[in-house]
Amino acid sequence: MSTRPANPASDSSPTTEFFDQLTRFSIDLGAMTDLGPLSERALQELSRVGGATHGALYLLDREHEYYRRAATTGSPAKTKLPESIALDHPVPHRLSSPQSEIASHHTASFGGSFALDVSDEPALAALGMALALPHISRGQLIAFSLLDAAQPRGQHAASVHALLAVLAQTATNAVDRLMLYEDLHRSHLLMKRTDRLKSLETIAGGFAHEIRNPLTSIKTFIQLAPERKDDPDFIRDFSRIVLDDVYRIERLIDEILDYARYMEPKLTEEDINDIVSSCLYFIDVKADTKGIRIEKELATNLPRVMLDRQQVKQVFLNLFLNALDAMGKAGGFLRVRTKLLNRPGGRVWVQVETEDTGEGIPEGNLEHIFDPFFTTKHESGEHEGTGLGLTIVHQIVQEHRGEIEVRSVPGKGTTFLVNLPALSL
Numbered sequence: 001m002s003t004r005p006a007n008p009a010s011d012s013s014p015t016t017e018f019f020d021q022l023t024r025f026s027i028d029l030g031a032m033t034d035l036g037p038l039s040e041r042a043l044q045e046l047s048r049v050g051g052a053t054h055g056a057l058y059l060l061d062r063e064h065e066y067y068r069r070a071a072t073t074g075s076p077a078k079t080k081l082p083e084s085i086a087l088d089h090p091v092p093h094r095l096s097s098p099q100s101e102i103a104s105h106h107t108a109s110f111g112g113s114f115a116l117d118v119s120d121e122p123a124l125a126a127l128g129m130a131l132a133l134p135h136i137s138r139g140q141l142i143a144f145s146l147l148d149a150a151q152p153r154g155q156h157a158a159s160v161h162a163l164l165a166v167l168a169q170t171a172t173n174a175v176d177r178l179m180l181y182e183d184l185h186r187s188h189l190l191m192k193r194t195d196r197l198k199s200l201e202t203i204a205g206g207f208a209h210e211i212r213n214p215l216t217s218i219k220t221f222i223q224l225a226p227e228r229k230d231d232p233d234f235i236r237d238f239s240r241i242v243l244d245d246v247y248r249i250e251r252l253i254d255e256i257l258d259y260a261r262y263m264e265p266k267l268t269e270e271d272i273n274d275i276v277s278s279c280l281y282f283i284d285v286k287a288d289t290k291g292i293r294i295e296k297e298l299a300t301n302l303p304r305v306m307l308d309r310q311q312v313k314q315v316f317l318n319l320f321l322n323a324l325d326a327m328g329k330a331g332g333f334l335r336v337r338t339k340l341l342n343r344p345g346g347r348v349w350v351q352v353e354t355e356d357t358g359e360g361i362p363e364g365n366l367e368h369i370f371d372p373f374f375t376t377k378h379e380s381g382e383h384e385g386t387g388l389g390l391t392i393v394h395q396i397v398q399e400h401r402g403e404i405e406v407r408s409v410p411g412k413g414t415t416f417l418v419n420l421p422a423l424s425l
């Protein structure tokens, strides 16, 4: 066991070299996005300055309620460091205690707490370690580092402690930041999953409701057929109705499968203008026969965006087809604009605006249009709706971490805004 820190030099004040190393250390940690490598780097620096040949860094595992070993220096075989340490183990327990309880011979404060050495806490010796450093954030011990170096006495010890305290605090900040980030990520995933389950539940209920009508007519036809088999009018009319009902059920099943199939977007770098144009090409003929003019205003300064091409095409096709439906036979225009959005923090988003001059959406319906099976196209002879189009649109936009907004003036028209972040790989 070394009793002298490798650096800083043996005088009692930190050297310029130490500050340079501290700066590099702080920059290194700041750039890290994974707790594993971050723990390794932090422990390596603490061991070097503390003059330790063996050591470990333990991180609080909130899910399992223990501290898990995230990094080690030296050979773990030579120490008695377990993979996990219980929350109420004497070492973490004492490290999170208020400072007054801890022996007063340490001069440096570690975020309001103090380091422990073997003379303070015999449980350290049982782990083969000589010094324990707390990493405390907002009053919680989020991690701790153990070093096997025996502490030098006197002024020198105070200086090493002060340096360790600075390094430990830098490490604490970095660990805290990544833990928060991981928590956020986990809750985001959880939310996505519960969202899905909730909407699938609604869908299952809606589906049962939707197929009941067509099933009833199919059943009636089968029941009546034996006695009316010689009535050609009955057979002709009812066959047509029943066939329509079967198509309707098929269409519902297709759309539900589209929605229910979990589609993690397959991101590729795409040109949003290109996707919009290709969707407009599909609806061109239909628009023409209805006397609808299409106006396209595509921004030329758009970055390529990471997205799932097939899914995003489905978004715009659904929006464009709804717009055509809303304009009936009276004609009108469909204007599609793309635009660059500069968001705070230098983030770049791309916006696609779909504006139609259709019948508009009554205020009371606006909050329901994204609900599964909400449709006003039950009676319109030309086209029956399933009410799943906008549900799917919403789902896909959400999967791309985008936003969708709608504005509508009944009798004048409707505008949908789809904002997509320029995601990076």
Ligand SMILES: Nc1ncnc2c1ncn2[C@@H]1O[C@H](COP(=O)(O)OP(=O)(O)O)[C@@H](O)[C@H]1O
Binding pocket: 318, 322, 323, 326, 356, 358, 359, 360, 361, 369, 370, 374, 375, 376, 377, 384, 385, 386, 387, 388, 389, 390, 391, 414
């Ligand atoms: N551009 C639009 N103009 C007017 N109403 C719209 C528009 N887009 C959607 N809607 C309304 O939202 C409802 C739900 O749309 P959607 O989920 O695509 O289902 P569907 O088209 O099968 O009815 C439509 O029935 C319609 O009432």
Ligand SMILES: [Mg+2]
Binding pocket: 318, 321, 322, 385, 389, 390
């Ligand atoms: Mg639709």
